[in-house]
Amino acid sequence: MSSFSYSYSAIETFRSCPLKYKYQNIDKISTPKSPEAVFGTLIHSALKFAHEGGFLPPSEMDTLNYFSTNWNPKIFQGDQIQERVAFAQGIKIIQDYYKKNNLQELKIVALESRFSIILTDKDKKEQHLIAGTIDRIDKIEEEGGAEFEIIDYKTSRKLPSQETVEENWQLLIYLLAFLKRYPQYEKNPEKIKLSLYFLHHGVKLSTFKNKAQLETGKQTILEEIKKIATSDFPPLVSSLCDWCGYQKICPMWRHKFEKKEEENLDEEKIIENFIQLREKAKEIKSQIAENQLLVLKLMEKRAVERLFGSGKIIAKTIKKTYRYDEEKLKKILNELGLWESVLKINEARLKKVLETLPPKIKKMVEETKLLDKESFSLTIKKG
Template structure:
């Protein structure tokens, strides 16, 4: 397979989006976020392109303004805000970096890494925004225009940086000996913050294993859509089964979904307000029962009995001492899915992947989630 880091990343985000873009090759117009990111990247490329004199901030802003496209934004307010944000990002970049003092060896550096063996050989390509020569080694930098700043732990386990380093080492194989002198960094332009990390050779090899694993997952995938906050930026909403109904003309909708949704939401609201009221009545009754020292109240309509429900938890070590000799300990150990999900975010990518592979379908059911508006 001939693929790229960004294609593999798309598969991780949403397999269906991967199918639309990489297999069906369906083109979508550039979103405003893509346009904004691309323009910032091009401006920084101009800023750092070697010349007699490095461009001043004014020259960088001039390039940015001349290449601005107001058309991609929904309205003037949104467009003005985005433009001002780009200006602020460039001003901050110049405040913290002097382009004349950087020692850049390559910009938008294309790479290809060959992974796998024999019939299972694949090529993964990518583009490294910038490679700097530092005092004692190198720094690989990728610019980000996203709003969310990750934790250092996430940067230390970031797959993209490991793959970029693999690409760099392909070009400079001797540098494998000097990995402690090579920094890999993500520069978050909105925050003006650069988060850096280093990698060992083992981590680089692991990243290649992970890519092989992803390629294997792609070959077996049914490309199910994964709904997430990123759907807001997806250009395939009008064909995706998760969203396409939104784009259906009113007259084309076979059943009166508007009426059904309205009734469904109103019933859910009613259930909620009734549940809230039951809670209030329970509190009133509970106060009365305490005052009268009783646990049951009566009326012509019926009676309400108050009982005490106790839940217990066991001392883990004591229970283990009892059950282990009987070979029953393993049977009572249950994986707590919520706790597992909580720690997944901070696990190294390869561990997360291993955990994902250990997942088997237990049961399936459909749930109906209401999002108002």
């Protein structure tokens, strides 16, 4: 068995930024929880409290009091406006939850249920442990035949598309965990409803999985685990960086936080000079393009191919690009046995073909790729 255990959140972290995965799961570098993460944890805890009341579940006021009592304004580091807005949002989420759900009628099977499952990589003969926690499992009765519902709460302000929910790995992993607990449903996984409950919006988006989708999903997860095992963990800059606690040690962000000490003054000049020169280059490039049009118009007006001034000559050259008649060329070179030696891969066409291939064949094609060359360029973006 693999020496590492995985979770959905860890795999998702790797997909969004391999370096963050390394810092978090291999180097074990801890960071303070973000206000968003603490907020989400408290909402989850409050909803668990709401459903744990035995014969008579806690009232809406009881749950609101629980939320208020456990609220910690210090996590907002003195930002009173953000703290007040977040607190109000938490209150509204709980109020809306009670409006939309009759807690006494729910048949809850499990709350915050921990699990561990093993995925077997038959090709490599390896086993991988995946662990996690399911927010809620309900016993349900629906016309379509669904008998259980797996529910995961989301405190994100973003409401994804139904397609995103259909492709969600987390729900697939939770279904595998459910089937381990209740193997009698392995033949009919469609009887298990899989839902993401977006609390900010009061919207529940659901999906189902059949046996074929389960197997495909398993292979997709195993492929991602293989990538983790062989990764060099490069940083990946995205909008998610705004919420990352590793910016101060990340090579893509670290310089932003370094102190401007005396020995760094020359470095600051280098950076500022580069930025200024690039800005000037943009301006000059635009001016050259404008003046080139004027020069061409002047040549056309004078009916000349060259212009003279300041001891220099401006000459107009015409660049012609040719293409071969492929059929005629193929006929000629085939007779000489040279046709194959001049063929080149058309990457645009290859990409379209790859989209139509089965995953196994697509993987074989991808493995034929070789690193051709590596180059570096410098770009300027707003900090």
